[in-house]
Amino acid sequence: MPNTSILFETTKIGNIVLKNRLGVAPMTRTSAYPEGFATDQMAQYYASFAHGGFGLIIVEGTYTDELFSQCYFNQPGMATDEQAKSWEKVVEAVHKAGGAIIVQLEHAGALSQGNRFESNKLAPSAVQPEGEQLAFYGGEGAFPMPVEATKKDIENVIQGFVNAAVRAKSAGFDGVEIHGANGYLLDEFLTDYTNQRTDEYGGSLSNRVRLLVEVSSAVRQAVGENFIVGIRISQGKVNDYEHKWAGKEEEAKVIFQQLGQSGLDYIHVTEYEAWQPAFPDSSRQSLAELAKKYGNITVMANGHLEDPSKASQMVENCTADIITLGKGALANHNWPVKVKNDEPLAIFDQEKILRPNATIKDFELVD
Template sequence: MSAETIFTSFDIKSVELANRLAVAPMTRVSATENGLATQRMVAYYRRFAKGGFGLLMSEGIYPDRLYSQGYAYQPGISDDEQAQAWKPVVSAVHEHGAKIFAQLMHAGALSQANIFKDKTLGPSAELPKGEQMGFYRGVGQYPIPLEATEEDIADAIAGFGQAARRALTVSGFDGIEIHGANGYLLDQFFTEYTNKRADRWGGDIRQRLNLTLAVLKEVKSVSGEKPVGVRISQGKVNDFTHKWTEKEAGAEAVFGALADAGAAYIHVTEFEAWKPAFEGGDDSLVKLARRYAKGVPIIANGSVTQLADAQKVMEEGADIVALGKAALANPDWPNKVKGRAGLTQFDFSLLQPIAHVKDEELA
């Protein structure tokens, strides 16, 4: 695959992207205490758009005023005031010719701070693995969550839909990404050891996807022509090496169901996007998504640093490659690569002890 391919345009439903390079969603904690986007965030996103990325995914945004908030100083879109605060961010991105999708994230049992509730919520009352992340001001074990009732589940689904409407009609985002990955609420329902339910929300891997599919249906119902995609993973922030026990059969069921449900794209994230997804297998999760998602565009994320990495991932079947740490280190990665300039290696000193970018990097 030629290097030029990555700089060709690509359409996701109604949205035309200037190239195949995206900034992965990276949850920062730079909002106000009550969840309003700030000028620091305008500067953060503007750099990526100015640097040549065709698509930006927002950090995880909490959708409701119930159990969804995950971190202190995380931005929300749970009311019109929060939605209005995102408008300068979206405008700054559009000024430089890039597009931006709002990633809606419900933290569920992994919530470390919530200004609306003092309890957490999960599919089952199971203690989450690991400990809270100090990077996001967490301390000690996660609490055991409340087991979600049918009313709680209905509220969560409705919250995603209402947040999507605000993101598209008030904030001006170009599309929506549903965060179904990395151990948060939708992934908790999707994972066998956190979902012990015997009702319609539990069961085998396809049945455990039911909440993600219900959220997708709800968000699509308010999105009009705007694209609605889903992010999916094996690993989690609190269980990095987790793998689907159903292996390729599970991948077939999951990617087929997402395609059948009308996902505008599927965003696959792995530690190294081009590596085999399962022990004893040869195919990456990207390749499996390409095989079973029936023509749905695939975005792939995972340890892409150099142009050669991006080419490798596209050869696996990705239509768009999303960069995380490499984008933090090189917010102008596309422009640098196009101009054959050297790339800066990611260093955690780019970040403060808390998960937001140093002020001098935003100047």
């Protein structure tokens, strides 16, 4: 039997003490009101994970402005004070159930499938995204060609993250997570084939990571020290699962060092299987381990860690401080309780939970 007790140790991020090392990863459910307001159903949904024993809940990607950031119709927003106020009931429900709560702030970039404010898609360069739009989020067919961001657009992106973070703090969230992963705008700047710019935001790796660092630093400055600020990072993307950083560990070193010095409290690394080597042909270290090695801040690991033995091993080996679950949490809102009591875990059923679309289902609202 795996020694899972390490998963139930208290730990700290920034100024917040978590009751354990277990978190729910951000997962888009497109269940907000069309205007981007959080619903009572969402409050019940997120609180169910806290009732189930998770110490940290990271809520789904939330758009930051009324320009290009919205990714999906019925995606929640943090672009207005009214949207922020709608989140207060969600925050209160999670806190009442004993969990800490962070909101992920997202700019869709070229992968936007539903934006009420803009028909064009914004990207670092006019490069058509690979793959096809996600059907369970209402998409169909190829992604359209995006427009290249101007310097003013980039300023607006940064300000959007800043304003959204300030609103999240006012709504009572314990922190924000900047979405720098999975092929969305910030990751598009980081990725060589989607970023073909020739200015200070393109070309070298230091230039490509610049926007992520600037957003992180600006958010930290705006919210102050006593508020959690993290970032999510990945190699793969929702439209390109196989992508790897061409520079391998040297690239990881630059990315994680610069992010680690930008005022962040944590780096949230997501891979298909979090424990696997990030670059199998050159190193045995996982991406989480490289983030720990070079970032010098708290690391969360995500990626098929619903097996308690794999989750606890990553913490025991000091390759991650906190484990976040996505599909494992969807299948078991009370995963921590089940593991603690040595109860069998349910297997994730995509057809049941994410079909015909990704909206929250009534059966998920049972504590």
